[in-house]
Amino acid sequence: MTDPQHGVPAGPDGRPLAAAGPDGGAPTSGAAGDTGDWWGTDEVSVWYGKVLALDRVTFRAAPGQVSAVVGGDGAGRTTLLRCLAGALAASDGTIRRPAARRIGYLPAGSGTYPDLTVAENLAFRAAVYRVRDPARRTTEYLERAGLSAARERLAGRLSGGMRQKLGVIAAMLHQPALLVLDEPTTGVDPVSRVELWSLIARAAADGAAVVLATSYLDEAARAARVLALDAGRELATGTPEEIVASMPGTVRVLAKRPEGDAARRAWRRNARWQVWAPDDPAGGPAGGVAGPAVAGGELVRPDLQDAVTVAALVRELAMTGGQP
């Protein structure tokens, strides 16, 4: 990262926008906000016709860190990433991003030309972004991605994982300040996923603010910051630890699906059932022998996946009137 402060606009009051956010105390300011050095969105809404795809979403990505955007289908991940990358304008709110030549973007799909070879695809990127010493850089990134042998192959002939890797190195070839990756690891085998993650981590280590969308919460847990979206709204945000810590109630593991009211708060994970119990209304810790609504089972330490699932569950219960 040459100059993280370069070109960062200030808020209306002259101070960096991070400090001027209306939600000053919200966890969204976090590490990125401390220095005023971040890229991201501020209360951004996006309408597709009459459909609200993003509802006042605030998101910050700090240089040198990987930030993950998670959520189900239609949650608004791709919309948020397109806004960040500059492919879509917001209907309302502010987007802070570097100039186009300092953004790297992997759209859903790999964004590479199937009828060009791997080397030709990278040569096109290098020329558009005016990469210095393109031959050396290309060779270096091909090696990092383990694609050196596939140099002269048509991108359309690559396997899914290889094509994703090509898309990712094409997006980071010009060492962007903001690297936006839409589902880089979806549909990719476990080995390629590991390789992709090492590429991504390295880009962050080189100073890029990396934003990636993923549907794998175990992956998101490796990110420095996580934003969980649900139907265009923020569901949870913060570091993975903060999100887990802010989870209300407790999670237990059961061998079979619970019955009655608890069934609405249960979900399947691996071969067993997890069930969530809200905080004991009496004020005592929800731990102890048994939660108010769940009998038996083993109390587990929730992870990010549990916390995000619970957050979605709480919202759903609130909407259907099942809120405790």
Next chain:
Amino acid sequence: MWAMIVKEFRQLRRDRRTLAMMIVMPVILLIVFGYAASFDVSTIPTAVAGPQASAVVLRAPFDVLHRNPAGGATWARAQLRDGKAAVAVVTGSSAAVLIDGSQLFTARAALAALANAQRQAGPQAAPAAGAPSPKVTILYNPGLKTADIMIPGLAGVILVFVGTMITSLGVVRERQTGTLEQLAVMPLRPRDVFLGKVVPYFAVGAVDLAIVIAAGVAIFGVPFRGSLGVFALGALLFLFVTLGLGILISSVSENQGQAIQLAFMITLPQVLLSGLIFPLSSIAIGVRWISYLLPLTYFNQISRGVMLRAEPIGPLWEPFVFLALLGLVVVTLATLRFRSYLAPAGPRQGRGGPASAIAAAPAEPAHAAGPREAR
């Protein structure tokens, strides 16, 4: 099988464009080409020169548009060369009839009408005119060869196919591979992308044209009498319009199939209505206005004028100006369409819908201006 039929109809119903193509197109084609498809020439624009120019009365199909008692054979030839008349009559001591052979069907009609008139007038004709029977000369295409008039026009048709058909796939392909999104975020101006898309096809089209013309001259003996520069300028303008059309089609099509359909709908009328096959003057006026919207109409005029009649650029100003205008319109439209893809203009907002409600009531007006880009 029934399930298959129902499924097929459902898919067909979703694809409005194909449905329109199947039902509306045949009707339109029938009407348009029914009126256009005519080799009959009912009027022949004629110029009369020489001492008795004012006195000459010609019967239909000859329609005297220009008279010049002071002019002679030179003036008469110029009228034909510049496309102002298809037949020129020179009166006086060296009476002559000049016919423009580059207008094949008109020339044939003129010859037939002359023969007819002579047969009807009989032996009295010559003394009445007070001169020997006029000498009939066919200029520019004395053999009245079809190849001579077809090849200059065919070059245009080939360019239409290469330009419109192939270029129309360009942007659509980017959209289908998902790379258009990638282009949108790259540090490229819409103009760069547009020109970058067009230039390669432009080069290929130009080479193509050179090959077709060279082959026409070498193999079919088609003359190239005029200025190469004027021809090249016309071809340049024409290619520009054609490629612009291709990009425009591409930008309004969802997939390659639709692009091909649209390109076909634009290409076919050009072949039939541009004057390439049927003389423009024979096309019913209700349909002929379409001809004047087609770039090939103007390219035909330029290529035939330059190649066969050595027409200079001056009298050709009309086709040049119209081609330039067409090019301006097409390229502007295409660039605008392009811009809406490449510059993030934002999602379409519902009219009076919730979007404008949000925009109208911003908590912080300074923030409501949309995306801000740091430089």
